[in-house]
Amino acid sequence: MTVRDALARAQVILRRFAATSNLLIPGRHFLLRHAPISGLAHGSAEQLSRLVSALEDILTGFGAHVTVIDEDEAASPNLSLPVHVVINLGFPSNVHPGALVNVDAVTVDAPLSGQIVVWAPDGSRLLDPHDPALTDDPHAAVEYARGRIEWARQRMPVTEAAVAKLAESGILKGRRIGLALVLEPKTASLALMLDQAGARVSVFGHADETRDDIAHVLSEQGVAVFAESGERGNPRERQLARQFLTQGLEVLLDDGSHLIRLAHDDGPRGEVPGALDHLIGAAEETTSGLRPLRSFPLRIPVIASNDARSKTLFDNAYATGQSCLTTILDLVDPTLQGYPLWTQRVVVVGYGDVGQGFARFCRAMGARVRVVEVDPVRQLQAQMDGFESSPQLVGHVGDADMVVSATGEASTIPVSVLEQLRLGTVVAVAGGVDNEVELAAARAQGWTQEASSFRSVSILGAPPAVSAQMNEDERVTHVRDVNDEFSRGIVVLDNGSCINCTAGEGNPIEVMDMSFGVQVAALRRILEGGADLSAGLHPLPEQDDRGVAEHALEALGVTR
Numbered sequence: 001m002t003v004r005d006a007l008a009r010a011q012v013i014l015r016r017f018a019a020t021s022n023l024l025i026p027g028r029h030f031l032l033r034h035a036p037i038s039g040l041a042h043g044s045a046e047q048l049s050r051l052v053s054a055l056e057d058i059l060t061g062f063g064a065h066v067t068v069i070d071e072d073e074a075a076s077p078n079l080s081l082p083v084h085v086v087i088n089l090g091f092p093s094n095v096h097p098g099a100l101v102n103v104d105a106v107t108v109d110a111p112l113s114g115q116i117v118v119w120a121p122d123g124s125r126l127l128d129p130h131d132p133a134l135t136d137d138p139h140a141a142v143e144y145a146r147g148r149i150e151w152a153r154q155r156m157p158v159t160e161a162a163v164a165k166l167a168e169s170g171i172l173k174g175r176r177i178g179l180a181l182v183l184e185p186k187t188a189s190l191a192l193m194l195d196q197a198g199a200r201v202s203v204f205g206h207a208d209e210t211r212d213d214i215a216h217v218l219s220e221q222g223v224a225v226f227a228e229s230g231e232r233g234n235p236r237e238r239q240l241a242r243q244f245l246t247q248g249l250e251v252l253l254d255d256g257s258h259l260i261r262l263a264h265d266d267g268p269r270g271e272v273p274g275a276l277d278h279l280i281g282a283a284e285e286t287t288s289g290l291r292p293l294r295s296f297p298l299r300i301p302v303i304a305s306n307d308a309r310s311k312t313l314f315d316n317a318y319a320t321g322q323s324c325l326t327t328i329l330d331l332v333d334p335t336l337q338g339y340p341l342w343t344q345r346v347v348v349v350g351y352g353d354v355g356q357g358f359a360r361f362c363r364a365m366g367a368r369v370r371v372v373e374v375d376p377v378r379q380l381q382a383q384m385d386g387f388e389s390s391p392q393l394v395g396h397v398g399d400a401d402m403v404v405s406a407t408g409e410a411s412t413i414p415v416s417v418l419e420q421l422r423l424g425t426v427v428a429v430a431g432g433v434d435n436e437v438e439l440a441a442a443r444a445q446g447w448t449q450e451a452s453s454f455r456s457v458s459i460l461g462a463p464p465a466v467s468a469q470m471n472e473d474e475r476v477t478h479v480r481d482v483n484d485e486f487s488r489g490i491v492v493l494d495n496g497s498c499i500n501c502t503a504g505e506g507n508p509i510e511v512m513d514m515s516f517g518v519q520v521a522a523l524r525r526i527l528e529g530g531a532d533l534s535a536g537l538h539p540l541p542e543q544d545d546r547g548v549a550e551h552a553l554e555a556l557g558v559t560r
Helices: 003-021 042-062 138-153 157-169 185-196 212-220 235-245 258-263 287-293 309-332 353-364 376-384 439-444 484-488 509-532 542-555
Strands: 029-034 065-070 085-089 106-110 117-119 176-180 200-204 224-226 251-254 281-284 301-304 345-349 368-372 388-390 402-405 426-429 448-451 457-461 490-493 536-538
Touching: 003 042, 003 085, 003 106, 003 117, 003 309, 029 042, 042 065, 042 085, 042 353, 138 185, 138 212, 157 185, 157 509, 157 542, 176 185, 176 235, 176 258, 185 200, 185 212, 185 509, 200 235, 212 224, 224 235, 235 258, 251 258, 251 509, 258 281, 258 287, 281 287, 281 509, 287 301, 301 509, 309 353, 309 402, 309 426, 309 490, 309 509, 309 542, 345 353, 353 368, 353 376, 376 388, 439 448, 457 484, 509 542
Parallel strands: 029 065, 029 085, 085 106, 176 200, 176 251, 200 224, 251 281, 281 301, 301 536, 345 368, 345 402, 368 388, 402 426, 426 490
Antiparallel strands: 106 117, 448 457, 457 490
């Protein structure tokens, strides 16, 4: 095992942990337990040492707490922090080390080669939602969805406590609450909490952000679901949105503000007549959703949940940064060989909270990162954080292996930039809005876009006039080793959609727990005082914001 082999294996171990558990890496305490190196042959000992070192370096770069012990120390480990994850390194695949005393944690069995298996604290095996055993069997997928919702709910103490307080007050009883959120296990958990607290809950999901197995389970539980998976913007999605908004909702919790804005087309000849008749307020949880609302003629009060520090400082930087990177790597490396970021140049467009987190985690996995940021203050921040930076994208992508937009602005990656990319360059969007990559404009100018053999990956082919300028020798160096299809054009991930939501499982559970804690706090403010709030955007009160953070610290076992 060379140093690069160790980096590849360490990367895959963390990707398997993230995909199967949907838990956060930053801030978590990882215990790396390895076989005694002194008892191994020289070659195996060297391989194990390199793997332990590579994994420790990546985890530290992500902001995790790391303790390393060997099997001889496992009987009585000296631990100053509660252990959240145990990674057993270098044990043969047919050996499952015994559980550590007084440690109730997720366990990852990671031999030097072969299959990596992740176990829940109760000893059950955790699976990636895209595991073939689930995707090929609808019944198994629904059973998995039930377990996945419960897995998420057990790890959402902040949201659970906030909803319980609302239930005790009686303010939720019979109130019509609409959730227009990414339809995955955490959203389902929130919906069920509110439903069981007495609210009349309905859920809308955009077609490309809906998991049908999760929707099925919610429907079984009596929650009204207005969502079917498919291509975003299809006529059925719009029909479901209209039905959702015209059922007399009183409060709307939104992601992207699409439904808040649509609800204002409520006149007799509008698309959703009467949608605002009963709607006393709403809350918006994303940066890209708040941006259009700041100049929108709102006729209801809207709580800017995204602006709460407990949301934006954690959801955007830590959770979105991690989930977008791991989802991207899982898409371009589905065979789990380890994607060679350590040889690559990654261009991150935008250095807000999402861009900062994504850039940081790319660097932790060995990539050379260049930040493109038009705001001079943000660009200076990127420079001080140790990244190469530029205010312009054009002229600074010709050597890129991967270009990721983190702006939440349409046309961030225009056709003029696509024309400068090398064959095999990966293009993705980390959070964001429609048309962040100008794919429709590219197709209108003669580019072709065809599905690849990989899930949620397409190949964008340049028209003859452009492709003639693309030197065959300028192909990204690794593409033939990954997939020869990638050498035919630009590699576009999930059609330029919000990659962690449409091709992954959304953000990690405990950070979404905080974000939903903020949304529930906003819900309480609207229900208690919506009639007294003026139309327009309102911040979440500071005491509510601090309360969410205090509950999150308590859940981590950190005292104040």
